[in-house]
Amino acid sequence: MDSRIGAACSFILQSPPGEINDVLNDVRNIISDDETLEEGVLPALKEYNLAQFTTVDVPGTEHQVRASLSIISEAARLPTSENGEERWLDPRSKTSFGFNHLTLEASDPQPFEPDADAEEFRYVSNNIFLTFDDETATRSSLEKASLTYLLAHFHDGVASVFSKQGAQNQYLLQIVANKYNPSNYWSGRWRSEYLVNLNENTVEGKILVNIHYYEQGNVQLSTNHTISITLPSAVVTSPPSSAALKILALIETEEGKYQTSLNDTYHEMSEKTFKGLRRALPMTRQKLDWDKVLGYKLGAELSSSKGAFSTS
Amino acid sequence: MADLVDSMLDLMRRLPPTRTEENVNALIGVCPDYADDLLGSVDQPLQVRTDRLTGREYLACDYNRDGESFRSPWSNEYDPPLEDGTVPLPKLRKLEISANEVFDTYREMYFEGGVSSVYLWDLEDGGFAGVVLLKKTMTPATPQEPSGSWDSIHVFETAERGRQAHYKLTSTIMLQLITKKGSEGDNADGDKKNGEKKGPESWKRDGEVTLSGSMTRQTEQDWPIHDASSHITNTGKMIEEMEIKMRNLLQEVYFGKTRDIVYDLRSVDDLEKTRRQRELQKELLGSFKR
Numbered sequence: 001m002d003s004r005i006g007a008a009c010s011f012i013l014q015s016p017p018g019e020i021n022d023v024l025n026d027v028r029n030i031i032s033d034d035e036t037l038e039e040g041v042l043p044a045l046k047e048y049n050l051a052q053f054t055t056v057d058v059p060g061t062e063h064q065v066r067a068s069l070s071i072i073s074e075a076a077r078l079p080t081s082e083n084g085e086e087r088w089l090d091p092r093s094k095t096s097f098g099f100n101h102l103t104l105e106a107s108d109p110q111p112f113e114p115d116a117d118a119e120e121f122r123y124v125s126n127n128i129f130l131t132f133d134d135e136t137a138t139r140s141s142l143e144k145a146s147l148t149y150l151l152a153h154f155h156d157g158v159a160s161v162f163s164k165q166g167a168q169n170q171y172l173l174q175i176v177a178n179k180y181n182p183s184n185y186w187s188g189r190w191r192s193e194y195l196v197n198l199n200e201n202t203v204e205g206k207i208l209v210n211i212h213y214y215e216q217g218n219v220q221l222s223t224n225h226t227i228s229i230t231l232p233s234a235v236v237t238s239p240p241s242s243a244a245l246k247i248l249a250l251i252e253t254e255e256g257k258y259q260t261s262l263n264d265t266y267h268e269m270s271e272k273t274f275k276g277l278r279r280a281l282p283m284t285r286q287k288l289d290w291d292k293v294l295g296y297k298l299g300a301e302l303s304s305s306k307g308a309f310s311t312s
Numbered sequence: 313m314a315d316l317v318d319s320m321l322d323l324m325r326r327l328p329p330t331r332t333e334e335n336v337n338a339l340i341g342v343c344p345d346y347a348d349d350l351l352g353s354v355d356q357p358l359q360v361r362t363d364r365l366t367g368r369e370y371l372a373c374d375y376n377r378d379g380e381s382f383r384s385p386w387s388n389e390y391d392p393p394l395e396d397g398t399v400p401l402p403k404l405r406k407l408e409i410s411a412n413e414v415f416d417t418y419r420e421m422y423f424e425g426g427v428s429s430v431y432l433w434d435l436e437d438g439g440f441a442g443v444v445l446l447k448k449t450m451t452p453a454t455p456q457e458p459s460g461s462w463d464s465i466h467v468f469e470t471a472e473r474g475r476q477a478h479y480k481l482t483s484t485i486m487l488q489l490i491t492k493k494g495s496e497g498d499n500a501d502g503d504k505k506n507g508e509k510k511g512p513e514s515w516k517r518d519g520e521v522t523l524s525g526s527m528t529r530q531t532e533q534d535w536p537i538h539d540a541s542s543h544i545t546n547t548g549k550m551i552e553e554m555e556i557k558m559r560n561l562l563q564e565v566y567f568g569k570t571r572d573i574v575y576d577l578r579s580v581d582d583l584e585k586t587r588r589q590r591e592l593q594k595e596l597l598g599s600f601k602r
Contacts, residue, residue: 007338014327014335023326029319030342152582177577188573207519209577211570218325219525221570228516254515259580261493263571265521269489270567273460277448277487278559282421287552290545293417294410 004031005040012044013051016212016220017189018180020048038102045101050074053176053191055158058106061093070106072099075162075172078112091162092143134240139163141244142171142196149248150175153255154190169198173251185215192255196247201231203247207258223262227254317349324354329524330488332356355484355526358447358463360427363387371429371445373465385412385429400432403540404440408432411544415444418548422555423448423462439471444551458491466551470543477537479547481530483554487562488524493517523566529558 008027015023024041031037048054055069070076070090078087078096087096089112096112099105143161150157157177164170177190194205205228211221235246281287320339327335336354340347351374359372363384372382378397381390385408390397400408411430419428426448434440446464463486470479496516531554535546 004342007342010338011323011327011335014331016326016328019326023323026319026323026326029316030323030339148584152584153579155576155579155583157578179573179576186569186573188577190574190577209574211573212326213525213565213569213573214325216529217525217527217565218329219523219527219565219570220328220330221521221523221574222328222330223519223521225517225519230514255578256580258517258519259574259578262521262574265491265493266567266571269458269460269491269521269523270563273450273458273489273491274487274563274566276450277423277460277462278555279422279424280556280559284421287556288418288421288548290414290548290552293414293548294541294545 002036002040004033005036008037008041009044012041013048015048016187017052017178017210018182018187019212020045042101049099049101049104050077052189053158053174053193054104055176055178056097056099056104056106058090058093058095058097058109060109061090061095069158070097071158071160071174071176073160073174075164075174076160079165089162091139091160135163135169138169138198138240138244139171141240142173142247144241145244145248146173146175149252153252155179157190164195171196171198186211186213188212192251194251198236201233201236203227203229203231203250205229205251205254207255209262225258227258229254316343317346317353320346320350321353329486329526330522355463355465355486355528357461357486358445358465360447361391363389364391365389369427371427371447373443373445375433375443375467376429376431383431385409385431398433400440401434404432404434407540407543408442410541411442411444411547414544414548415446418552419446426462435469437471439469441467441469442547443467444547455492456494458489460487460489462487464555466547466554468547468550470547472537473534475536475538476534477543477546478532478534479550480532481547481550481554482528483530483551483558484526484528485555485558485562486524486526487566489522489566490524491521493519493521523570525566527558527561527565529554529561 008031011023011027012020027041028034028037049072054072056072057068058070061068061070070088072088076088078089080086085098088099089096094112095109097106097109100107139161146159146161150159154175154177156179157175159173159175162172164172173194173196175190175192178188180187188211189209191208192205194203196203205226207225207227209221209223213219229250231247235243238246324332324335332354333356336350336356339350356373360369361372361382361384362369363386365387366384368386370384370386376383376385378390378394381392381394381397383390383397383399388399388405399405408430411432412428415428415430419426423446426446429445430442432440432442444464444466447462449461450459452459465484466481468479468481470477494517497514531550533550535542537543537546
């Protein structure tokens with residue numbers, strides 16, 4: 001591959017929240033070969049969109065929540081059809097759609113009917129027969145509880161719940177919240193993802209926060225946090241709707257704890273690391289007396305060069 | 313093609329500060345003709361090197377670089393050695409030696425460790441310019457302890473006007489702070505204190521927080537001069553003032569601004585509850601008015 005394209009792809013993947021177009025414009029100017037570039041960076045744009053939970057407005061779908069958006073992620077990717085076209089799933093409206101990774105636009109929405117093969121009975125580890133309908137019920141219960149949680153804690157959040165493809169009784173909950181404020185030179189993104197595994201009774205999650213502040217500078221906060229919870233049996237044996245509420249309550253507690261613990265980390269960094277790197281003022285609590293320091297240094301230099309009158 | 317350099321600088325202002333060196337190298341790979349423009353205008357973390365003659369540590373950056381070699385402020389020698397490496401004229405070198413001594417005291421007073429270096433060079437119009445570099449790194453004893461680094465780059469230019477000198481100072485501070493955390497336990501934290509076991513729920517948490525970046529500020533001032541050494545005290549006062557100002561600014565942006573934005577994304581308190589309370593208040597207020 002053209003090494004210029006390799007560099008361009010690497011820059012794109014490092015884009016801060018909401019600044020992919022700025023990065024892309026810079027890269028276009030630097031490479032100044034739009035034709036090679038556009039084709040070459042498409043895989044990187046796709047990788048970026050999937051990893052960053054890029055949100056898209058799917059035409060024809062109307063969600064009740066103010067953020068009527070869908071998340072583009074690995075979980076939303078439908079198995080590639082025979083003609084090689086990639087399509088994505090909005091699980092809430094059961095709509096499949098095409099997605100352009102450069103323009104970030106959705107197209108050709110179609111009602112999505114899950115695979116009929118899945119409709120047969122399934123045998124699950126804890127001796128319960130689970131039907132396809134059960135799984136649908138669990139997914140939509142988790143979705144409902146997630147949206148309630150989203151409204152309670154995120155200012156501009158989007159959430160999607162997917163049944164994990166190729167697995168039974170496993171669900172992926174994804175949350176993304178973005179705030180872009182270019183006129184005040186900052187942007188931020190919160191991503192969380194949870195794999196709810198009702199075979200193992202576990203919730204495995206990660207939270208990623210990225211903040212960019214760039215007024216006369218470039219300051220970035222980047223955090224990653226992983227959580228793994230074992231679900232109490234009381235949660236697992238509950239009917240789907242109350243199990244979902246309990247799972248989201250656990251997630252709510254964990255995310256709240258994490259956000260509070262970030263405060264402690266900030267405090268520690270400010271009080272220990274920052275102060276340890278550079279004092280606000282010298283021990284004397286006064287600024288330097290520059291004339292005195294200079295005089296002393298020059299004096300020391302003179303006496304050392306003469307070899308006599310050493311002060312020590 | 314000033315336009316191209318602008319795009320490169322805009323890009324560097326957006327990409328993660330933790331990867332500055334890697335990205336500058338990638339840009340040079342794409343546009344080798346612009347290597348000098350890039351190296352001259354993108355501030356990169358300072359490299360600590362050891363003077364082979366004096367054994368003292370010094371800081372390497374674009375200002376003491378000649379080809380692949382760097383000049384030490386202590387011995388005035390290039391490493392790897394250069395036959396005809398650029399060095400300041402004797403008069404300016406004398407000032408450079410004093411400046412290094414004085415800023416070494418400054419470093420000890422404020423940083424209580426770290427390394428400092430001052431480099432001066434003659435300007436074509438008769439004045440001179442210089443750079444004051446300061447770096448301190450905190451390496452944790454255990455992985456759980458926070459680590460960090462501070463790099464100051466103060467570039468100044470001066471022109472004498474009779475008994476006055478005009479100074480133009482551009483200061484960049486690069487600051488990086490990293491904290492790693494990990495914990496594991498049974499039950500919720502509150503339950504542990506009571507010694508009660510409430511069920512099989514257990515958890516495990518791991519994570520890392522990185523705050524990194526750089527900020528740049530400029531100032532221009534006039535100061536009186538008595539002799540050549542006045543330039544040291546004058547720039548010293550300006551740099552001290554600037555670092556105090558910028559330290560406050562960094563504190564505000566790193567620990568205030570970025571934290572506020574996290575809270576703009578997610579609220580710890582239940583927003584729906586707040587909304588309901590507000591509506592209730594409105595209703596109550598409305599019933600009073602009636």
